[in-house]
Amino acid sequence: MSNDDDDLPFGLYERLVTASLKARLLRFDSDTVRIVKKELDPAEAHAALARHVANVLSRALNALPQADRVAEQSELTNQIVGLLAANPASDGAQDDLVEIPPEELRAIQPIGKTPNPNRDLVAPLVALSASDLLVNARGEPGLAHALAHEIPSADSIDLLCAFVRWHGLRLLEDQLETHCRAGRRLRVITTVFTGSTERKALDWLVARGAQVKVSYDTQSTRLHAKAWLFSRASGYSTAYIGSSNLSKSALVDGVEWNVRLSQVGSPDILEKFDATFDTYWESPEYESYEPIRDAARFDRAVAPQQGESPEAPLLFLDVEPWPHQREMLEKLAVERERHHRFRNLVVAATGTGKTIVAALDYKRLCDQLGDLRLLFVAHRQEILKQSLGAFRQVLRSGDFGELYVDGHRPDEWHHVFASIQSLAQVDLKQLNPNAFDVVIIDEFHHAAAPTYRRLLEHLFLGDEVNPIRRPPRILLGLTATPERTDADDILHYFDNHIAVEMRLWDALERGLLCPFQYFGLHDNTDLSSVRWSRKGYDTAELERLYTGDDARVRLVLEQVRQKHREAGAMRALGFCVSIAHAEFMARRFTEAGLPSVAVSADTDSDARKDALASLRAGRIRALFAVDLFNEGVDLPEVDTLLFLRPTESALVFLQQLGRGLRRHERKDCVTVLDFIGQSHRQFRFDLRYRAITGTTRTEVEKQVQLGFPFLPAGCSMQLDRVATQIVLDNVKSAIPSRRPAMVKELRALADARSASGRRITLVEFLQEAGLELEDVYRSGSWSGLQREAGLSLPAPGPYEALIGDRLAAILHVDDPLRLGAYVRLADSAPVDGLPDADRRLMTGFHFAVIPSKVAPKTLAESVALVHAHPAIVEELRELLPLLDERSEHLTYPLDLAQPAGSPLRVPLSVHARHTVDDVLTAFRILDFDKTAWKQSGTIRDEQTNSDLFFVTLEKSEREYSPSTLYKDYAISPTLFHWES
Known part of the structure; x- marks a missing residue:
């Protein structure tokens, strides 16, 4: 323009x-x-x-x-x-200063250590400091030729390449062999995806001294990248990033585009390349390849990709959990070891490996406690056989476990894999509850059924007055869908608590779910005046509005055809506000040439099964329903989701979204059409977008404004212009003005409890209002919020508002060591006789919470000042257990090679979250008599013979800054790249 x-x-x-x-x-x-x-x-x-x-x-x-x-x-x-x-x-x-006359240094090379000492080093065809685009076109060097001229001067080479084939490798055979023979590093990362990589090529590389790693995962994360990094100690490294695999067609005659970059011209990109490659190299997903050890495994992995049938493996392989499974295992350990909860529910999407997690969890328990008697329950023989196989693989025991299904009956009853149908036929009086230490129930959402309920009550809820009765020590439930309709019926077995819930974001990142393309579309409706209650919009009013609006239906059909170019081949689920609305939508879609059916909980069971079968087979194009697909219905064929009603609940929204995210061979992504109208001022859009993106409430506004740029690979979210403005206005109104809204909500909840004489607690308020701790402490404190709502509290101390405003500074605390010291600080004012560790931890509390303008001179004065504010002390007694409850990691005291039995010198915890002041007070670098300290870089502590390294990971205020991201970063769980 x-x-x-x-x-x-x-x-x-x-x-x-x-x-x-x-x-x-x-x-x-x-x-x-x-x-x-x-x-x-x-x-x-x-x-x-x-x-x-x-x-x-x-x-x-x-x-x-x-x-x-x-x-x-x-x-x-x-x-x-x-x-x-x-x-x-x-x-x-x-x-x-430049020397006169000016010259340019081209090389420094040793004399007498090469066959031709006076021969110049081979230089790249493209100048070392230049960038270029190579397209295999006439008149410019081919990629193979360019690579061959890069190799001789490289001190090390890193290759990230989906396919490595012999005919491509041999084009660079001489140069790579010379490189390796000189003792220079060559690292290669590749995959077995599509079976294209040839073992002959990998064997050749390893034989010459190259280090090779392979991803054997063919189902989810698929490496498509093709890139070379030629590192030079001189500072003139170069990289090639583009479309070419290591094959003849890609290097010579394919229509390929590859960008050549230089360290001189693009240092940030080469730093990012180096950092990302190192992260991949250290990832357990990429495994070292050794021909003697791994040839057979490699052949078995590529055979199915090539249409061949691999021979069955003869040996057990070590089962290593994926990162998301490690996180699930850690959360289970936290529940048991930290929170002492031994009945736990795991919620994760189908395909995330819940059974492997259960097997690894069981193995860990056996390693800790010795052999444990096991009862594994499922509802189908196929699941039991697969689960038994998984446990045998993990435990490396071919005779582990016995089946109790379809005529199989256990002999030893020590490790039993039983169908619920077989157990239902047993007189439970003959099944001794003491016989099992661990009970695992797959597809636990079935536990509301009578057969499951009888078993669970017999094992866990029996006659407690019987002195010889001992229930199993551990209950583990596995499910993909804790349905809303019967959630209360199953969650009470777990004290209404879900122990592990794999986030949608994590599952998408791992490629365990099908990517989605979400479109938020304005539907020209105005819901601002629809009656609103604590449960949300009035259903009857929504029904009248939607079933009387043919223009909205036309818009829905228009968008379906526009966004789904093959609407006549789609398989869609439509979520409606009522049965009448579902029937209205099905009728209108059918009239428009898209055969559709409405189903509900009132629909006859056989008719419902027929409708589901018709959708799977493609005889109908859409099913419209109301709260029906929260019943564990498995429909991986669904490729389109239509949100035709306002859904505020993040739980319901994610469950409905999840109905389309099951992977299926016939779909690449899920099309999600969310029809958005002008909302009621009480309606909250931020809940659904936080659930999808995994961001905080305050980050949602930025995400909407930027168009959701940071989503898992393959996913996208777009809001049209009007929908964007509606959502932004809603989010803005919800976030800055939340304090007055919280005061109003707290006053109403407190009034509701006044009749019983009970005061409302912080945890009750968070649960009732659907808020997080950060919401309460973003602009004040819990005691301050209570005072604003007119609730009765002890008389305020002299600095209550100042101290209350700073309590947000301890919301990060998640380790028992520090939390325990803070609890003791709240329980008692005297500090005489406190262990040194407690004194250091309480000093950390002082620098976090006590305003500098108040400035007590000693720890005793600081603690006394806290106790001069009884409302703050009471608030700490409510807040600290909540911080402990939401902790998700096991932490361990920092071991600085202290003598056995000696008191803890530096009270810090590994895997815990600490501020800089937490660290400095733990080392006594910061104290009441030591308030000046160096604020960046490194600090040397002679007393503990320790060097403290401080890193600023987010150096730029931008959402994304490529020039500052890759100075300091984690390479792996045990390696960190530090450059501050």
Whole structure:
């Protein structure tokens, strides 16, 4: 788009405002043109300024006359360098003066250590400092030729390549062999995906000294990247990133695009390449390949991809959990070891490996407690056989366990895999509850059925007055869908608590679920005046509105056809507000040529099964229902979801979304159409978007404004213009004004309890209001909120508001060591005789919570000051157990090689969250008499012989800053790249 100033067309810029540019901007009419400027980000200002100076200098050098041009360019360059050298901050700039006449260093190489000592090193075809795009076109070097010229000068090579084939490898055979023979590193990451990688090629690489790692995962995460990194100690590394695998067609005659990048021109990208490759290399997903050990496994892995039938493995393989499974196992350990809950429910999508998790969990328990008697219950023989196989693989025992199903009956009753049907036929009086230590029940959402209920009550809820009765120590329930309709019936077995719930985000990241494309579409309806209650919109009013609106149906049909180009082949689920609404939508879709059926809980069972079968077979295109698909119905064929009613509950929204996310061979992604109207002011859009994205409430607004840029691979979310504004207005109104809304909500809840004489607790308020601790402490404290609501509290101390406002600074605390010390601080004021560890931890509390303007001089004065505020003390007694309850990790005291039995010198915990002040007070670098300390880099603590490294991971204020992301990063759980 143009305007009167042809040099400044309308559009986006990242251009420094100079005096000249400022004058030109002033020529625009402020009534018709908006000029947007922003201060430089401190983390990236140096790069922006350097680019500007480079451009100015380049123009100036290029404008010099041709006569003696190089000499004059060098002289001008030295004048600028000299100016920098005069600045005290530019240490060493004087050494950067260009020698006259100017020369360019091309190589440094040893003499006498090569067959041809006077022969120059082979240089890349593209200059070391240049970038280029190679497209295998006539008149430019082919990729294979370019790579062959990069290899000789590389000190190390990293190759990330989905397919490695012999005919591609042999094009670089001589160069790679010479590279490896010189003792230089060559790392290769590849996959067995599609069976394209050839073992012959990998064997050749390993034989020459290359390190090779392979991903054997063919079902979820699929490596498609093709990239080379040629690292040079001289600082002139280069990289190739593009479409070419290591095959002849890709390197020679394929229509391939590959970008060549240089460290000089694109240092940030090469740093990111190096960091990401190291992270992949350390990931357990990529396993080292050794021909003697792994050849048979590799052949078995590629055979099914090539359409062959692999031979069955003869040996047990070590079963290593995926990262998401490790997290699930850790949460189970936390529930038992930290919170002492031994009946736990695991909720995770089908395909996430819940049975493997159960087997690994059982193995860990046996390692800790010895052999444990096991009862594994499922409702189908196939599940039992697969589960038994999984346990045998994990335990590396071919004779582990006995089946009790379809005529099989246990002999020893020590490790039993039983069907619920077989157990239902047993007189439970003959089944001794003491016979099992661990009970695992698969598809636990069936537990509301009478057969399951009888078994569970017999095992866990029997006659407690019987002194010899001992229920199993551990109950583990596994399910993909804790249905809303009977959730209360199953959750009471677990004290109404879900121990492990795999987040949607994690499952999508792992490729365990089908990616989705979400479209939020304005439907021209206005729900702002629809009657609202604590349960949400009035269903009857919504039904009248939706069933009387043919224009909305036309819009829905139009969007279905527009977003789903093959609507006549789709398999869709539509979620409606009522039975009448579902029948209305099915009728209108059928009339439009898309055969559809409405089903509900009132629909005859056989008719419902027929409808589901028709959708699977493609005889109908859509099923419209109301709260029906929360019953564990498995429909992996569904590729389209229609949200035709406002759904505020994150639980219901995720359950409905999950109905389309099961993987199926005939679908690449799920199309989600969410029809959005003008909402009631009490309706909250942020709940659903937080559930999808895994972000906090305050981050949702940014996500909506930016168009949801940070989603798992393959997923996208788009809101149309009107829907975006509706959601943004709703989110903005919900977030900044939440404090008044919370006060009103608290007052109403407190009034409801006043009749019984009970005061409302912090945990009750959070549960009733659907809030998180961060919501309460974002702009105050719990005691402050109670005072604003007019609740009765002890008289305020002198600094209650100041201290209350700073309690948010301890919300990160998640380790028993620190929480225990804070509990003791709240329980008692005297500090005489406290262990040194407690004193250091309480000092950390002081620097976090006590305002500097109050400034007690000793720990005793600080603790006394806290107890001068009884409402704050009472608030701590409510808050600290909540912090402990939401802890998700097992933590361990930091071991600094202390003598056995000695008191803990540095009270920090591994795997816990700490602030800088927490760390410094634990080391006594920060104390009441030591308030000055170095705020970045490293600190040496001589008393413990320790070096403390501090890292700022988010250096830029931008949502995404490629120039600052890869200075400090975690390579693996045990390696960290530090460059601060």
